Amino acid sequence: MPKTLAEKVYDAHVVRSAAGEPDLLFIDLHLVHEVTSPQAFDGLRAAGRTVRRPDLTMATEDHNVPTLDILKPIADPVSRAQVEALRRNAEEFGIRLAPMGDRDQGIVHVIGPQLGLTQPGMTIVCGDSHTSTHGAFGALAFGIGTSEVEHVLATQTLPQYRPKQMAVTVDGELPPGVSAKDVILAVIAQIGTGGGQGHVIEYRGSAIEKLSMEARMTICNMSIEAGAKAGLIAPDQTTFDFLRGRPHAPQGADWDAAVEYWQTLRTDEGAVFDREVRIDAASLTPFVTWGTNPGQGLPISASVPDPAQIADENDRRDAEGALAYMGLTPGTPLRDIEVDTVFLGSCTNGRIEDLRVAAELLRGKHIDPDTRMLVVPGSVGVKAQAEAEGLDRVFTEAGAEWRGAGCSMCLGMNPDQLKPGERSASTSNRNFQGRQGKGGRTHLVSPAVAAATALTGKLTAPADLEPAELTSTGV
């Protein structure tokens, strides 16, 4: 029977299947960070269990890490205690840890691909909803809760039900200045924050095939914002080229065997999706969110919507609450919204290509004097690469702050937070109330829109700056 890509990966990992029970799925890679793991390790200890496969487990510190003074102890005692708990647990259970200051440290979803630990056809989990990022390589990768983290640590498996299958097909040519972030924001606005619920989304079509790995990761990353269990993209030459030579990628004859297998990881002709969505790439424009969930987004040329025009009562109440929280008036052009802070970073848009795109727009210019811009590379590796390319200087000369690697203002567990009432344009993935700091107001944007916005102090598309100089960046 023809199968989808996700079904192939799923089936290849079934350890045990019995009628009336969930399947038991083997997990090829378990990524761990400090926030969702301490209670899981406590559970192991209480039950006298060990970590079954430390060799398939990798831990790093990302959510709590300060992006300044990273070689000093963490000032916040509660954050410090959590990071120290991870260090103790990693040592006790024999798990590799990339701590602050380590060359492999970074956001968990940035370091997996960077090290070559993320490969096509694998099952990957992490106690973090954006694990879907790794689906960009054709892996089945999804977020889990702390009880499941404990389960994977103890058994290297997870009980799972077969997910439903959804195809999001994006065909055609993305217009100049329109990037992967705009694609996924448009998808979420179209299908809603619950639209992918119970499904794995396969992104396909000619516009997706043309994307770089970084851009594919941006798209898969935000599958969870559409409610999906996971998102994935069939591996191809772009994937193989990205992986070749990475520390944990197969080598020599193993590489050839791996590529041969990876090439079979495509949805079969005639495979059935439970739901299909089609998007014409040429119709897309830079997208920004105006509300407090990632589905509340519009093209930047639009205006703040009027809740009175929304028919569904629940959606209307939702929109009213969002506008009150965001301090916005219906009818205001999105381009007139002034921001205090621009955040470039996160597991959505904190990779080298994202930094390059933003740096190109900022090169030789200065950001708006009333706007602060924080640039936070996704990992120590990304930071080193950017510095080797001189991007750090482009940012600092433009008046932006160049910081250490971590989650930073994506969720403000470290000191990088918005103050009450402050407004940001952020390349992260969630505009929830208070996400970037109590009372903070977030507009989700692409790296290009972030950079253009930093220059003007208002939500701005790159095309508003210099239409002639722009080409499609693919990011």
Add this chain to the structure above:
Amino acid sequence: MDAFTTHTGTAAPLRRTNVDTDQIIPAEYLKRITRTGFEDGLFVSWRTNEPDFVLNRPEYADASILVAGPDFGTGSSREHAVWALMDGGFRVVISSRFADIFRNNSTKAGLLTVLLPQADVEALWTAIEADPTTEVTVDLQAKEVTHELGGDVVRMPFDIDDYTRWRLLEGLDDVGLTERHLADIEAYEATRKPWLPKALPALPA
């Protein structure tokens, strides 16, 4: 985890959609390394900033069933959201649509998430707003939510897969169940492709 068979209590109407886990419990509370004691963070921003937020109203202070709008529990995978609801006295959340990870976490920690059609949710909202002392019973054995209205019993059947229901009824821990299949896990491991990556040892970049 404690077994769940049936629960009777009063219910609070949370007429909001897209209640994400950042609202259920904000990130600052996630720095703790314990598994209990999260009640102070439950809906803290709404409880602090909105005097008439439903859980601030005395008539719903003792509610143990939360009746929420669609897309409850979206966003972050934090199981702390489930723990905070349980620490805050809730045994059941009812909604017409839950985010997958939240629902999964709830079944691991023993919080029952009940999926009802939106029309039933609206009817429950109306009933518990009209009379906040309405007792609602959630019976996992019979797979139905019931309450009394004008002397009649209103029955709302719900679906839940048999395996999860059995686990919740028995209060069984997943790890223990999986350990019974150790031989299957070992057999699978023997078939894994030899070139699959290992995190250990760390290799030079």
